[in-house]
Amino acid sequence: MNRIHLKTLFIWALAFAALAPAQMARAEQYAQLMSRMLAQGDAQHLFQPAIEKRLFDMVNAYRRSHGANILADDPAMKGAARAHAADMALHNFLGHVASSGHDFDSRMHALRPGVMVLPTMAENAAGMHRPSSAEFVAQQLFSAWLASAPHLHTLLSRDYLKVATGVTIIDDRAYADQIFTGPQAETNMNSGGGN
Numbered sequence: 001m002n003r004i005h006l007k008t009l010f011i012w013a014l015a016f017a018a019l020a021p022a023q024m025a026r027a028e029q030y031a032q033l034m035s036r037m038l039a040q041g042d043a044q045h046l047f048q049p050a051i052e053k054r055l056f057d058m059v060n061a062y063r064r065s066h067g068a069n070i071l072a073d074d075p076a077m078k079g080a081a082r083a084h085a086a087d088m089a090l091h092n093f094l095g096h097v098a099s100s101g102h103d104f105d106s107r108m109h110a111l112r113p114g115v116m117v118l119p120t121m122a123e124n125a126a127g128m129h130r131p132s133s134a135e136f137v138a139q140q141l142f143s144a145w146l147a148s149a150p151h152l153h154t155l156l157s158r159d160y161l162k163v164a165t166g167v168t169i170i171d172d173r174a175y176a177d178q179i180f181t182g183p184q185a186e187t188n189m190n191s192g193g194g195n
Helices: 003-043 049-065 075-091 104-111 134-146 149-156
Strands: 121-129 162-170 173-181
Touching: 003 075, 003 104, 049 134, 049 149, 049 162, 049 173, 075 104, 075 121, 075 162, 075 173, 104 121, 121 134, 121 149, 134 149, 134 162, 134 173
Parallel strands: none
Antiparallel strands: 121 173, 162 173
16 A cells, blocks of 8 residues: 555544534434424424324325336335424424424434444425315325425335335424335445445
8 A cells, every 4th residue: 555545544543533513413413303303393293193004005096197116115214204394393394404404314314323324315295284184285295295306206216125204294384204214235434344
């Protein structure tokens, strides 16, 4: 190994060591927000399991009709999808950045501390006003995703194997969040192995 390569590796190691405590602090901050959103959503009965199931079924029916693989339900990410839906509902916003300022990537890293390379992941979020029946809400939220090219791309992507769905209704607003997950990439950074 030449000197330049060793020097580059040393600089990267120092940079990672300097960033690690800040990343851990942000991960803990988001984990606390997520825990708070889940507790508040449960306490206020905001979560809508029937609509979550309907959206899951709609995604798979749509994928099947377009020749894409069927997605498995992802219980490991259910809390993350519900927490983001609750965050949007309780703070009255729609988007991929949490009320704490964490974007999708930093939220996913917070949920998997120590994993340097995440699997292929994506998120679809939607909201609507004046929800009525569960079927109406599911149809409106799903239609919002179909009307958006990036969301539609995620719905049909063959990169994903699983999806988690969270739906909340508060006052006159409904919010949905879906997190799509592909296979975990095997790298020496995730497995702890060397070259």
